[in-house]
Amino acid sequence: MPKRKRKPRNADASDVNGEDNVVLYETAPLQLRYYGDPVLRKRAKPVAKITDAELQLAEQMLMTLEATGNGIGLAATQVGVLKRLIIVNIGEVDDEVYEPLVLFNPEILSSEGEIVAEEGCLSIPDVTADVKRPEQIVVEGINVERQSIRIEADGLLARVLLHEIDHLNGVLFIDRISGLKRRLLSDELLRLQQAQRPS
Numbered sequence: 001m002p003k004r005k006r007k008p009r010n011a012d013a014s015d016v017n018g019e020d021n022v023v024l025y026e027t028a029p030l031q032l033r034y035y036g037d038p039v040l041r042k043r044a045k046p047v048a049k050i051t052d053a054e055l056q057l058a059e060q061m062l063m064t065l066e067a068t069g070n071g072i073g074l075a076a077t078q079v080g081v082l083k084r085l086i087i088v089n090i091g092e093v094d095d096e097v098y099e100p101l102v103l104f105n106p107e108i109l110s111s112e113g114e115i116v117a118e119e120g121c122l123s124i125p126d127v128t129a130d131v132k133r134p135e136q137i138v139v140e141g142i143n144v145e146r147q148s149i150r151i152e153a154d155g156l157l158a159r160v161l162l163h164e165i166d167h168l169n170g171v172l173f174i175d176r177i178s179g180l181k182r183r184l185l186s187d188e189l190l191r192l193q194q195a196q197r198p199s
């Protein structure tokens with residue numbers, strides 16, 4: 001029996017036609033950084049100029065997010081790059097399909113209301129908690145066409161944007177939960193920190 005040819009890890013996600021010719025860049029998904037890695041606590045620097053390198057990084061981050069199978073957002077910090085760049089791909093929510101979003105130098109212009117919802121993070125596997133965040137926000141940033149765009153967001157989109165912008169400031173969602181809940185999670189967090197995967 002012939003051996004089955006091994007496909008790259010991201011093939012199932014990007015290979016819509018069942019063919020092996022869908023390759024955007026000759027790159028693999030990037031290595032995710034996990035809780036306990038000091039890079040997650042650093043503040044990312046603004047992107048002064050969006051060159052091909054930044055665009056390729058964004059493309060690789062989209063690929064990395066897709067490879068996770070369940071991720072909906074990623075900050076450059078989470079792949080060890082301290083540049084102010086986030087990507088969001090929430091897919092379909094309430095019958096509305098959202099295109100993947102790439103934002104350089106995102107800034108929160110305004111926020112309103114408060115809402116609690118459950119959150120998780122690709123960098124903190126298997127940990128979820130209720131997090132209180134603003135309900136509606138206006139965010140400004142630069143897209144892949146190097147144009148300044150303004151996004152009015154609520155619901156899941158607002159939450160993901162806020163979560164990812166937090167990453168650029170070295171802030172994790174567990175920093176925003178109550179002391180009691182955090183104490184309950186402390187064993188789990190310690191375990192993650194000790195088991196920190198090589199990067």
Ligand SMILES: [Zn+2]
Nearest residue numbers: 120121122123
């Ligand atoms: Zn996260």
